[in-house]
Amino acid sequence: MSRPADRALTFLALAGIAFAGCFVDAVRLHAAAAGDANGMTALVAQLRLTDLALFTEARYTRHPSQADLHSAYQDHPLALEHFPTGSLISPPAGLLQATSGVGAGETAK
Amino acid sequence: MKLWLAKQRYLIDFTLLALARRKTRNLGLLLVYTVLVFMLASVTLYSHALRQEAARVLAGSPEVIVQRMVAGRHDLIPPGYLEKIGRIRGVQMREARLWGYYYDAVTKANYTFMVPATNAPAAGEIVVGPALERSRGLARNNGISFRSYSGKLHTFVIADVLPQASELVSADLVLMSEESFRAFFDYPAGHYTDIALSVANPLEVRNVALKLAAALPDARPILREEVLRTYASIFDWREGIVLALLSAAILAFGILAWDKASGLSAEEKREIGILKAIGWETGDVIKMKFWEGLLVSLTAFLLGFVAAYVHVFHFAASLFEPVLKGWAVLYPRFQLTPQIDGLQVATLFFFTVVPYAAAVLVPIWKAAITDPDSVMRG
Structure with missing residues (x-):
């Protein structure tokens, strides 16, 4: 065991076991949290919820899936969005395609 | 087989002793490498778990929500x-x-x-x-x-x-x-405020939405699959932003690793020359360096991944929490359920371990096939 190779391989084997342990632990935690998850899904179904309560600052961040289209500018045309979460929510795919592939003249048609 | 194993053990012995001669430099590299894997793995593990959690929780939401639009705005x-x-x-x-x-x-x-x-x-x-x-x-x-x-x-x-x-x-x-x-x-x-619809046949949801749009032109149907897609794209976007921020660190490490792995120092070249002069074959030198690359990159990957797992699922990703979770005055406290995507782990492994192991081999092969005398003279 005093040889460096043996020490290194033992260390690597232990790290490998810890790596495999992550997967085992994930299964364990997953099973343990199943009750909570079912309760949450039941609440979503009971209250007909549509969104996660992650970003509560504005209606378009509280319910991103229900927000008006172009909601960042919905209050008036110059109302730039002013919530940090808004800047972290991606622009709609169509808008990205329009700016990358289609010229302004074409979009106006 | 026994002989082959014994030979590999000797090669690993030699590699480790050679690495120990430049202990600070190699330990530094290993540390930076591990931290990089840790950061990348933390971001991917967290984002994947959050995406899965959102999909699982919102699977119970209504199939269709109908909003009424007036002048482009949601109305009663x-x-x-x-x-x-x-x-x-x-x-x-x-x-x-x-x-x-x-x-x-x-x-x-x-x-x-x-x-x-x-x-x-x-x-x-x-x-x-x-x-x-x-x-x-x-x-x-x-x-x-x-x-x-x-x-x-x-x-x-x-x-x-x-x-x-x-x-x-x-x-x-x-x-x-x-x-x-x-x-x-x-x-x-x-x-x-709006209307929640339940559709018996999941394959019919899209048809119901089309019929709704035809019957009620001012209605905006929002399907559950669109809700799920919205959340998937939010967390994809967030993960992308963090990875973009990390890209500077990844590039810096890339340069460091490439420099370390591909640019052989005069001392290393002389070492290879001596090994060849005392009878080592080109294959042995390459195997020795292969072990070096594999030991360093595999150790960094395993340690980085395990640390990332513990960080994300046992310490609530406390280091990246504000960026990954976002923030709000009323922020929910929640513990993510681990969801490990095998493909994601394999991708991380491929992009962290393989390039380093490969970068180590190429210059060594070049040095190992040249004449020992000229290598030693440098």
Whole structure:
């Protein structure tokens, strides 16, 4: 065991076991949290919820899936969005395609 | 086989002793490498778990939500609108929802006021979400007053608090009776916020939406699959932003690793020359360096990944939490359920271990095939 190779391989084997342990632990935690998850899904179904309560600052961040289209500018045309979460929510795919592939003249048609 | 194993052990011995000669430099490299894997693995593990959690939780949300649009804005559902939807074939259940937002100046946060379809609290009572309970210091049977948009003060009694385990979806909820809701918001009688539809056959959902759009041109149907897609794209975007921020670190490491792995120092070249002069074959030199690359990169990968797993699922990703989770005044406290995507781990392995192991081999092969004399003379 005093040889460096043996020490290194033992260390690597232990790290490998810890790596495999992550997967085992994930299964364990997953099973343990199943009750909570079912309760949450039941609440979503009971209250007909549509969104996660992650970003509560504005209606378009509280319910991103229900927000008006172009909601960042919905209050008036110059109302730039002013919530940090808004800047972290991606622009709609169509808008990205329009700016990358289609010229302004074409979009106006 | 035994001979081969014994030879590899000797090669690893030699490699480790050679690495130990430049201990600080190699340990530094290993540390930076491990930290990089840790950061990348933390971001991917966290984002994947959050995406999966959102998909799992929202799988129970209504198949279709119908909003009414007026001049491009979400408007109230007028009386009689719900009946029109009932005639669309395939719709199993239709239910008008009553909900809205309330800004509380005390906590400087928005609450979502909602009327549950079943088990609604009695008039004058409310059921609150756990984050609201925490931020306002509430408890069951306490009274709380909200000033409505008409200026009137309404007092409610807390009938119950929603379970903490459901905080991810219920942090800011205030459930109340229809009577209290209409009185609080001065909501016109017979009007609703939107409509939730249940469709018996999942394959019919899209057809129902098309029929809705044809029958009610001012309706905006929002399908559950669109909701799920919205959340997937939010967390993809967030993960992308963090990875973009990390890209500078990844590039810096790339340069460091490439420089270390590909640019042989004069000392290393001389070492190879001596090894060849004393009888080592080119294959042995390459194997020795292969072991070096593999030991360093595999150690960094395994340690980085395990540390990332513990960080994300046992320490709630405390290092990257503000960027990955986002933030809000009323932020839900939740523990993510681990979801490890095998393909993601394999991709991480491929992009962290393989390039380094390969970068080590190429210059060594070049040095090892040249004449020992000229290599030693440098």
